[in-house]
Amino acid sequence: MRSATVLHSAAVLLYSNAPPPPPPPPRINPLTGDAPPAPSPRSAVVLLCSNTTSHANRDAPPAPSPRSVMVRHTVPCLFFLGQPIARAGRAAHRGRALPRARDGSVAVVTGGNKGIGLEVCRQLASSGITVVLTARDEKRGSEAVEKLQKAGLSEIIFYQLDVTDAPNIGRLAHFMKARFGKLDILVNNAAVIGVEYVHDPVDVSVMSDKEFRGMDEHQMLEWLFKNIREPYGAAKQCLETNYYGIKHVIEAMLPLLVASSDGRIVNVSSINGQLRVLNEELRQELDDVDNLTEERLDELLGKFLKDFEAGEAEAREWPTVLSAYKVSKTTMNSYSRILAKRHRELRVNCVHPGYVKTDMSLYSGVLTPAEGASNVTKVALLPAGGPTGTFFAMGEEEPFV
Numbered sequence: 575m576r577s578a579t580v581l582h583s584a585a586v587l588l589y590s591n592a593p594p595p596p597p598p599p600p601r602i603n604p605l606t607g608d609a610p611p612a613p614s615p616r617s618a619v620v621l622l623c624s625n626t627t628s629h630a631n632r633d634a635p636p637a638p639s640p641r642s643v644m645v646r647h648t649v650p651c652l653f654f655l656g657q658p659i660a661r662a663g664r665a666a667h668r669g670r671a672l673p674r675a676r677d678g679s680v681a682v683v684t685g686g687n688k689g690i691g692l693e694v695c696r697q698l699a700s701s702g703i704t705v706v707l708t709a710r711d712e713k714r715g716s717e718a719v720e721k722l723q724k725a726g727l728s729e730i731i732f733y734q735l736d737v738t739d740a741p742n743i744g745r746l747a748h749f750m751k752a753r754f755g756k757l758d759i760l761v762n763n764a765a766v767i768g769v770e771y772v773h774d775p776v777d778v779s780v781m782s783d784k785e786f787r788g789m790d791e792h793q794m795l796e797w798l799f800k801n802i803r804e805p806y807g808a809a810k811q812c813l814e815t816n817y818y819g820i821k822h823v824i825e826a827m828l829p830l831l832v833a834s835s836d837g838r839i840v841n842v843s844s845i846n847g848q849l850r851v852l853n854e855e856l857r858q859e860l861d862d863v864d865n866l867t868e869e870r871l872d873e874l875l876g877k878f879l880k881d882f883e884a885g886e887a888e889a890r891e892w893p894t895v896l897s898a899y900k901v902s903k904t905t906m907n908s909y910s911r912i913l914a915k916r917h918r919e920l921r922v923n924c925v926h927p928g929y930v931k932t933d934m935s936l937y938s939g940v941l942t943p944a945e946g947a948s949n950v951t952k953v954a955l956l957p958a959g960g961p962t963g964t965f966f967a968m969g970e971e972e973p974f975v
């Protein structure tokens with residue numbers, strides 16, 4: 575089910591130790607009508623090479639250097655390692671290898687190696703936005719970039735990011751600051767579902783053809799719910815990824831989003847994050863966003879995990895199926911609303927992409943990843959001054975409840 579594409583690209587631009595290449599010439603941002611901010615002086619060294627290479631700077635100190643950044647092009651490979659930018663700029667210009675956003679906008683997408691995230695990267699890049707495709711696995715991320723490059727999209731940068739790894743998030747923020755000085759769109763797509771499927775197929779896409787053929791949406795969901803178990807470890811990982819992972823990425827990126835003239839955060843959510851999945855008391859509390867705090871959300875998440883571990887989730891009226899997933903997405907929606915109120919200068923929205931055939935759904939679902947992604951991309955590209963603190967389901971505004 576994972577792409578087995580072998581990396582043979584004629585060229586790769588590879589950065590090490592956060593040496594950003596020269597920024598593109600000012601271009602008007604169609605999202606905002608603004609020119610991007612002026613570049614700051616930087617340094618870089620350029621080397622030429624011929625094969626596609628990936629670089630993992632795993633032992634680098636946390637703050638200043640990106641663990642791995644790769645930009646692919648159909649021109650000679652360039653390594654930037656630490657000489658004056660003017661030289662790097664000339665060499666890059668000769669090779670026409672530097673990423674140049676057609677509109678100056680830049681987006682970061684988490685979990686961009688497959689499923690909806692990959693298609694969001696494709697769609698944003700197709701709109702002329704420079705996309706930093708992130709993935710926790712370097713190989714899977716590089717292969718995804720390769721795939722998009724082969725489709726003619728060169729404005730893609732790979733950066734390895736595990737959203738549960740705080741120093742890793744810090745390195746990405748540092749890289750973004752040095753390379754772009756701002757972030758226009760952050761798509762928090764990465765998530766886990768917090769369950770183990772009873773079937774552990776080698777290739778779920780093959781299995782799903784057989785299992786789900788002829789089923790309608792409800793039958794597919796029924797089949798899935800019958801074939802999952804929810805161990806504590808998976809539930810914990812689910813909250814760490816879907817709530818704290820997203821929150822930490824947002825916190826690290828906030829200064830860069832604020833530095834954009836039209837910063838947007840799109841949190842990929844779910845109808846399982848609508849408050850109706852919670853009991854009445856919690857529903858009211860989480861909907862009272864004026865009085866809700868992040869500390870209270872932490873407290874609730876801690877309480878859920880404690881009850882879950884003790885086998886008391888049902889008795890304490892937490893959601894019973896996809897428990898951790900629902901709790902992670904409801905609290906993430908609530909956090910998004912708090913953030914939207916606090917940062918009126920940003921657009922902070924949540925999106926249910928639809929029921930999509932991906933690894934997460936074992937390739938059940940009714941939408942293709944591209945269709946699901948278009949519901950996300952649409953919100954990411956809403957006209958300037960559009961809604962904030964809003965929940966969108968399948969492209970339409972819906973209540974958080």
Ligand SMILES: NC(=O)c1ccc[n+]([C@@H]2O[C@H](COP(=O)([O-])OP(=O)(O)OC[C@H]3O[C@@H](n4cnc5c(N)ncnc54)[C@H](OP(=O)(O)O)[C@@H]3O)[C@@H](O)[C@H]2O)c1
Nearest residue numbers: 685689690710736737763764765842844929930932933934
């Ligand atoms: N599919 C649906 O029907 C559906 C419905 C509603 C909402 N959604 C939401 O849509 C989003 C995308 O889901 P999908 O269906 O495309 O699922 P998917 O195919 O399973 O993709 C999930 C992505 O998240 C990444 N990821 C997981 N943990 C991570 C971590 N700690 N750090 C970085 N990346 C991590 C995965 O990376 P690896 O490849 O390394 O695992 C993968 O790239 C999720 O937020 C999901 O909740 C999906």
